[in-house]
Amino acid sequence: MxxxxxxxxxxxxxxWLGGEIAxxxxxxxxxxxxxxxxxAPAPSGARHVRVDRDAPDAFREQAVAEALAGEWDEVVDVSSTPAHVSAAVTALGPRARHWTYVSTVSVYAANAQAGADESADLVEPSDHSDYSHAKVAAERACQEGLGDRLLIARPGLIVGPxxxxDRFGYWPARMARAAGRDGARRVLTPTIAGRAAQAIDVADLAAWITSAGAGGLTGAINAVGPETTYGHVLELAAAAAGANPEYVEVExxxxxxxxxxxWAGPRSLPLWLPEEFSAMMRRSDAAFRAAGGRTRPLAETIERVLADERARGLDRERRSGLTAVEEASLLAQV
Ligand SMILES: NC(=O)c1ccc[n+]([C@@H]2O[C@H](COP(=O)([O-])OP(=O)(O)OC[C@H]3O[C@@H](n4cnc5c(N)ncnc54)[C@H](OP(=O)(O)O)[C@@H]3O)[C@@H](O)[C@H]2O)c1
Structure with a gap:
């Protein structure tokens, strides 16, 4: 045989995710x-082909076309630029047995209904500079070009080393500071009760995308972890860091x-969402589970994130969260 x-x-x-998938x-x-x-380099053991998808006819350039010649059992695309996605589908789609487009739960038009599944309405794409619109347009380009060879994976919040x-890692890192230093025990948070959280470990997502591709799975599927609460994330982060925080909750x-x-970015409280987005982290994971999706315990993911935060430095400049100075100044006003 x-x-x-x-x-x-x-x-x-x-x-990040693409590297994990590779x-x-x-x-x-x-x-x-x-x-x-x-x-950045490709993961060890993978071949790298240089292509700039901003270039017109990127996949028709001779060196690229030669390097990407032949049949592909699986193509995975993580791009959020509809023109990049449709050009790839045109150039490579006819030679792909199966294709996975990594989309997002941000494609949904509404975020207020808990447990909504993949049949929920999508944003109508009119403005490709908007992430949600661009992702819907990219999904559609894939659907038109690939038909029933396509899996659309719609991840929720992806977390992990x-x-x-720097979004999810804010909380484990913050708890490590709360455990380690006098004065850092008072932790500023939005009101905790009634808030949801939902996250998927990047390694679990990559493993599922890989096995779903190999198995020829098709359709659109929310790739999300189980729903939990914001308070439970804080608890697990505190436990992982050995902290006994005093929460200072504000409206x-x-x-x-x-x-x-x-949600994210400078001067933010990560994972905090406005009321109208309250169910963004309450998406149905039923199709994902039925399609073989498995997730490790959130506590294990938080241990992984905390180890990564410590390795990268708890006091480094972050892309998301409050700085220690910002938080201290806010706490002084409570
Ligand atoms: N983070 C989340 O919580 C979250 C949630 C839901 C969905 N998602 C989705 O998950 C995916 C995240 O993927 P990721 O973490 O792998 O993204 P990433 O870390 O931003 O990587 C982007 C990749 O695209 C390549 N790239 C960017 N511009 C390019 C160009 N002009 N031509 C060719 N290659 C280009 C980059 O390499 P070079 O820069 O070297 O070209 C890199 O390999 C995205 O589809 C995102 O929408 C994320």
């Missing part, structure tokens, strides 16, 4: 090619009046 090694192409396989596919025995501009957005209006931002 002869077996052939599956050929997997990850468009954007040198980034590593998962390598671990599953595939021959993996990663295509990107080359800002290596997250350059949304109090934070907004002091220019604290929702």
């Amino acid at each position: 002869t077996t052939t090694t599956p050929r997997v192409l990850v468009l954007g396989g040198t980034g 590593r998962a596919a390598l671990a599953a025995g595939a021959a993996v090619t990663c295509a990107s501009r080359g800002s 290596g997250d350059r957005g 949304d209006a109090w934070l907004l009046a002091r220019s604290v931002n929702y």
